[in-house]
Amino acid sequence: MKVKKFTGKDMAEVMEKIRADLGQNAVILNSKQVEAGGFLGFFTKKNMEVTAAIDPEISTSRPFKRPAAKPAPVTGKKSDTDAQTLSISREIEELKSMVEKIKLPAENYPPQLEEYNQLFIDQEVEDFYRLKIMKKLLEKWYRHEGDNKTREQLDKWVSEELLSLLPEEGFGSFKYEKKYLNVVGPTGVGKTTTLAKMAAKAVLKDNKKVAFITTDTFRIAAIEQLKTYAKILDVPLEVAYSANDFNKALKHFKDYDLILVDSAGRNFRNSLYVDQLNKIIDFNKEMETHLVLAMTSKYRDMKKILEQFQLIAVDKLIFSKLDETDTLGALINIMADCQTGASYLTTGQNVPDDIEEAVPERVIERLLRR
Template identity: 30%
Template structure:
């Protein structure tokens, strides 16, 4: 037996090639869809893979060659109507012979009665094939009269399904086939989405390339400054692109001063929406959390001094930092200087007793032990302490500006599970970069509340000033 594989766009094209190569006695063994070509897994073209076979006896070969010699040369523009039905009819007859059904010459004629319905089951394939022969017999009467279906041909049921599956879709419900259009639509939708994203990305790259060539000197200088300040690229692009568009809309008549002012106005507008002020008047309890070594205890002392000396509120202190050596002694020293009560707790039960002892205070500030933010168990211990009292409370996250921006984001991600409200940035005097401030408050719903720039209590506790912070970012003034 001679077996040959074809990869084509359509079934009529496959039928034409099979008829020309193997003759009209050829049998289709299987058909399936496949995808070829493409770039990086995309843009693949759908093809149909067809496996056909013919008995390789000398008489069949001689007859095939004679028919091919007599037949005119095939034309790509048109597919003969007889080619497809005859090949299908031949395959259907072989399938009927394999299942024990007898296909007579009368059944190939248009006048033949349609096949009687049989019970649904494993032999549904033969019924469908017989129906298809009856419906398509009119396309090739003369060819059907000269052809005799081969006998004693046996196909496994799995191959029978492949043979007839590509010939005609069953009229009976077939869930597997019903799902094919949905899967195809899903793939096409995903491909369309990827193409749209690629188009937007290419447009963005093209625009950036154009801007890089035409960017005014002042905007180019500001862009380099923002990169040095470690501002996220998306935020830099937003500000610089907006200023570049403003410059083009003006006919490129704006000077350096106007462009600088435009960038500055965007930075100020960004900060105006993210300032949270200090501790609210209605707040009764302030929880202070953060990683190790950021200056939480000193910040607690500064906050206590501010509330006591500036707002004349009665202050109480609580600490749960019993892990670090001398941590309690450090806060006790500050409490003694400020003449405020201090309670030490180690469990949620201690928290309730401490709150009862400090119930006469206007505001209670609670210091917590520094935690390795990578250890989820240690960080989760804070939740049991924070949940003791939640009414009229605020939770502050303390971060050091000497930390890397990416580390700050990871720390915030871990602690944000326990309900953060505001953020305090420390050690402003120890760094010349403040870009991480903008990155953090842009990505997380935290309000910038305080900044510290030294060890002095309470002088070095600052409410954020948008103009000063903007000046630090753009290089107008030193920290």
């Protein structure tokens, strides 16, 4: 463990010295203002003094070669060997203690930044992404030391770092570039209601000729629910029990602008679910597939769902039930993990309302205002 003190006129200058000497993996142990120079106690200048440390074994920025261990002298006495073993054990324990002590100050942030750190924790932003953002914010903070950092300025910095985690494209509503829009996802996430909202927009706002196909033959209630929406919107509905039925429905609706496909919802832990979808639905180049994830689900469950749907090319995500939770961190985590954009956010059961286009800036604004 290498520990060293650095001084400079401000924190930015000290940080540059630490990076140059110890590398990017250095950890700040302590910082304080000290007075330097002057004459007889007058005309002194305030400098920053920072104590930093680095473990050469884990540093990636400054390669470290461990010196060859010197062989212990052979004395023939067991007591000498025991003493050496005890000494080595003490040194290891001291190093462990030092490592444990330097872990805590690594997350000490200025009060204004600590507010954002706590927000990320409360919103359940994954630690890997949270610490990555906070590191960038801390660098900007000391780079602009002495500047007036308003809430608007800090929000701008945070938004920039959150945006850098998300995919650069793939956001926004369905653009009718393809004829078939398939909505998939586990049971209970609100697929059918979301599909009805999308159909209402296509019919009422975009004046499109729309039709429904449902492959959800496992729940009678699901078919009846979609029939109700189809009747209200005055659009036809076909039920596909097999791949043959599905292909017949496609031919029947060949003159329509948009065919919305409602797939069966199943337990996402059932690996046969995606295989069954592949047997019924023809995932061709004319089809766009959106995966619905409920914000009431756990982040680790969302990751499992994504794993199950790897056999299907998911073009975009839809996040439902935003009105039923106070935490939005999983939304950021998932999109950062899979680098797939989102098309819609749903915020209730009302059709055709309670749905909005997913825009990265709005998503981030929602998280910051929680």
